[in-house]
Amino acid sequence: MKLYIKNMVCNRCNMAVSDVFEKLSLQTKTIALGEVELDEKELSNEQYQRVKLALETLGFELIEDKRKMLVTQIKGAVVDLVHYTKESLKVNLSDFLASKLNTDYASLSSVFSAEEKNTIEHYYIQQKIERVKELLSYGELTLSEIAFQLNYSSVAHLSAQFKKETGITPSEFKQDLKRKTLDQI
Structure with missing residues (x-):
């Protein structure tokens, strides 16, 4: 059985969710950004409510709507790609998501835009800017090295996109150093 969880966007989130299931004596097969696969085929209503309450206490939310589940999967894939992939981001985002989620990109884009009032591409840019921050x-890295790692065509392109998203330049950011948590994006 798979459960989809909103606001589960980092490795620490995975550990916190793992602890919840362990404390409730529920065996998990896998835990990934935004989803948990359980050994059980289904949970009793009482188990489900206990999981739901325990997750809500930590700021997470069980997702029951299929469209919202898909959005959570898209967000998880984008966050994983931008923040946790070791190689440079030289991928076609639409091909990557379509392949990863086994759904055509037009459908993914349509659902995401309707649910989030944002495009997948803009969400991807927002994640890249948070990674730059x-x-x-x-x-440890120069802006030029960061631009290369995140597959920007140039430092100027990165700087322009950074300023458009944040209202300040990367240099101004370095002086201030304020970041959002990934679930606030």
């Missing part, structure tokens, strides 16, 4: 805050 993260990398800038570490201070």
Whole structure:
């Protein structure tokens, strides 16, 4: 049985959710961003309510609507791609998502836009900008190295997109260093 969970957007989230299922004595097969696969074929109503309450206590939410489940899967795939993939982002986003979710991109895009009032492409850009902020805050890479790692065509393109999204330049950000948590995007 698969459960889809809103606001589960980082590896620490995975650990927190894992703890919930362990404390409730429910065996999991896999835990990934936004979803948990259980050994059980289904949960009793009482088990489901206990899981739901325990997750809500931690700021997570069980998703029951199929369209919202799909949006959660899309977000999880994008977050995983931008924040947790070690190689550079030289992928075609539409092909990547269609392949990963076994659904044509037009359907994914339509559902995402209707549910989120945002496009997948803009969400992807928002995630990339948050990754830029993260990398800038570490201070280990130059802006040129960050642009290359995140597959920007140039530092100028990265800087322009950064300013458009945040209202400040990367240099101004480095002086201020304020970031959003991934679930706030």
